[in-house]
Amino acid sequence: MEQQVHFLTLATADLDAARRFYVEGLGWTPLLDVPGEIVFFQIAPGTVLAFFEAAQFAQDLGTGPARPEVSGLTLAHNVGDRDAVRALTDRMAAAGGTVLTAPEEGAFGGVFHALVRDPNGVVWEIGHNPGWSVAPDGTVRLS
Structure with missing residues (x-):
């Protein structure tokens, strides 16, 4: 596969x-x-x-009929700067998301991030990590 x-x-x-x-x-x-x-x-x-x-x-x-639950899962989106983290967090909250962690310095690798739960319980990490990049061909580079 x-x-x-x-x-x-x-x-x-x-x-x-x-x-x-x-x-x-x-x-x-x-x-x-x-x-x-x-x-x-x-x-x-x-x-x-x-x-x-x-x-x-x-x-x-x-x-x-039992409702399946999602656990131990986050979706992440890396943005270009700290202000974009704040703006997207605000936009997600205005659309019905719940801010779990307001934009702040992360514990790992210089990331600045926030955590927002969508209306169905899916947790999004919105982050700015200058050590991560996505190449034009879609390849993610971690440094």
Whole structure:
């Protein structure tokens, strides 16, 4: 198997809140939006993030009506400077996110970051780490 992930699918108890947060709050454009079922966002070349209505997600997995939970997971977005961390944190909060950690110096590697939980419990780290970069071909460089 190639070292790639093409879809990340998260169960959501409130699909409308997820859509509103990502479309209105983050300014993302859905790749495909099936009201009441699932919404897909292209997040990188060859990679899609999907929010699947929880009961239908459980049915798809064959686990019945129990709501699946996401744990031990964060999504991260690196921005160009500290002011961008603050601005995006404010925008996410205005769109229904909950700020868990206000913008601050991180404990590791010179990062300045904030943590914001989306309306479905997914935690985003918004960070500025001058030691990380993304090349034009999409390769992430860690230093």
